[in-house]
Amino acid sequence: MKSIKVIVIGFILAIALVAWPVEYTRNITAGTGFLLGGVLAAWLGIRRRKGARKEYEDDVRRYPGTTMMKVVWIEESVVERWEHQEDGSDRLRRETYYLPTYE
Incomplete structure (x- = not known):
């Protein structure tokens, strides 16, 4: 939580320095x-x-099992469905799924 506060305050300070209205120090503050901002x-x-x-x-520690397998076939499935949008219209959504077959 502390690091998020540092990031937010830093970016606010960076934006304030870039937008500083005093003309004679504008290049320095910007x-x-x-x-x-770049450092943050x-x-x-x-x-x-x-x-x-x-x-x-952590994932490697939890799931250490591996095996040598060869992909011999990949079956592709395309699912199409209509989704209702917030503005009242409908939109066609396509999802592609792949099912591999191993040897």
Whole structure:
């Protein structure tokens, strides 16, 4: 929760610096705001990547079974159905499913 607060406050500060109305410091504050936004975006990416790696390691630990199999056939099924939209219209939705056969 603390990191979310840091991210939100940082992005608000970055936007405020970019939109600073004082003319004689506009380039400096805008540059600082963009730099702060870039650093926060990089930090978010690194944080998300570490989280994804931990999730993967957890999955590997939980599901260690593997087997060598060969896909000999893939059956494709297309399902079409009408979906009712919020504006009152209907839209055709197509979903494709694949069922592999292993050897």
